[in-house]
Amino acid sequence: MRADPDLHLLLVGPVEAAAGVIDALTPAQRTRITVRATRTAAGPADHAPRADSTVRAAVSAVRDGAADALVSAGSTGATVSAAALGFGRWADVRRPALVATLPAVSGPVVLLDVGGSLEPRPATLVGHAVLGAAYAAVAHAVAAPRVGLLSVGTEAGKGDRPRRTADPLLAAAPLPCGARYVGLVEGYDVALGVRADVVVTDGFTGNVLLKAIEGAYAMAGGPPASGGAPRAAALLGVAGTVVVCHGAATPDDVASGIALAAHLWRRRATDRVREQIPLLPGGDNTDQDAVDPPARSAGLPAVDPPARSAAHPAAEHREPERRP
């Protein structure tokens, strides 16, 4: 609220929890906050079905037009499920991906998946490479992103069966935004970013890797000088702007997640990434070198959010540019 004077917050959760947030604000800031009361808070545990209902209420708020984007520090699985159900999944995306951004020497490194698909098929890794390349270009303005597949060495043939299968598929796959596949990369490359701008891996490996790097930075006394990357992940593959903070998120982490959601929504990032998806193998546009978004096929489902209702003040503060 302090860092972004254009930000309006809709808090979805128990009123007692919201009161704690509101009490810390100035009267002027309080005009930019709204509460949608639910009985329970979203929690990190997958086995708390009532917590899921909070996430579903937040998805409904976006669908209603009461909010533009959703930020959750609740269960990742519940958030992804509620978003896929409420917003709809993109037609050509086998599995939505959670995308993290890490600070690196020469700029940001985009890492995906970090927890959406724990056991992806090789074709899903290819789909995620397309999503990650488009996201690096759209969200972080990386020109001609270099895309690598995470493995235990850089020579072709290194890695387990899923990696050995996906490597030639990736080498043959058309990638958007002038991206090119640079082959296998290693753990160092995720932290240093020297060899790739986008690192593709399964959600299990990506999740433990991201947390290990965060732990290492905590051990080393804070993030590096080139830090400032959001400590939250964007969800790609559903027709809405969704950011997931982890269950152990600090207030600063949640603030960085909210800032990421605002950044993505203002850049129309979800829609612009979506426009690259017909490039996926099996899609209806295989123009390998397209940098500009390709013309949308009439056969693809619309991904614009439902028409906004003006019933809730939080929906009125800003309207994004819409595609003609």
Place this chain on the structure above:
Amino acid sequence: MRADPDLHLLLVGPVEAAAGVIDALTPAQRTRITVRATRTAAGPADHAPRADSTVRAAVSAVRDGAADALVSAGSTGATVSAAALGFGRWADVRRPALVATLPAVSGPVVLLDVGGSLEPRPATLVGHAVLGAAYAAVAHAVAAPRVGLLSVGTEAGKGDRPRRTADPLLAAAPLPCGARYVGLVEGYDVALGVRADVVVTDGFTGNVLLKAIEGAYAMAGGPPASGGAPRAAALLGVAGTVVVCHGAATPDDVASGIALAAHLWRRRATDRVREQIPLLPGGDNTDQDAVDPPARSAGLPAVDPPARSAAHPAAEHREPERRP
């Protein structure tokens, strides 16, 4: 050579490469170095069969009694294969494990496997938990090690199928050295060590994780204050002291690997870890609370190295204590 006046080095490789090392030494230090010439150097690439012959020559040097321990920065796969073939594999260990040690807040964290078994069965993860617990106790003097299984969350049921299968197996498995299984842990725990002293994972995840943490420390301007953990991994499951440095190892990394090998050999670590192996499920000793090494079964193969030859001076400088 400078840090450890009791160390003798046997260099196995091309004489030209050895000459570069010897030139940097004082005359007194040169009396502690021996060269076994081979035509090629051990290289990082698995597809260089001639490089493998260097590793095999180094294994032979240990078998001959010309050296006590083997350190390789060549191909991990070639080193593990040559060591398993030359030294023999422990009977009850399904797959040898590469074990790394990381600096953490409250002491070292042992991470395994970091590249030996890329796609382990759940029973192999259990075997590696036993190895890791024994290694933490023997090599790092960790009392009653806490053993965790790496996953994407800490609640039971979190993770992919291999993790969900291994978790209850680990909860039921007898662990040596007073170790106890603490359940699922996350990436943070590998770097911070707050929840576990031993973190078990598959070799693919462990390898990329270890390299990512090294990369993060490099990004953050060096390892943390409590650093000094060896930047090399010990091989457990073969009847010899073997340390693997990665292919991109710096001279300091190789020196830390040599120091680790000397440390392990002086502590009789390989033999002492081996003595815990009958505790493995299916072994002949299932005493869950045994802290002292159990009596060895007559049915198990001997793991003592072959009788030493005095033919090579490097073999004479020290004799380890042998079990009665």
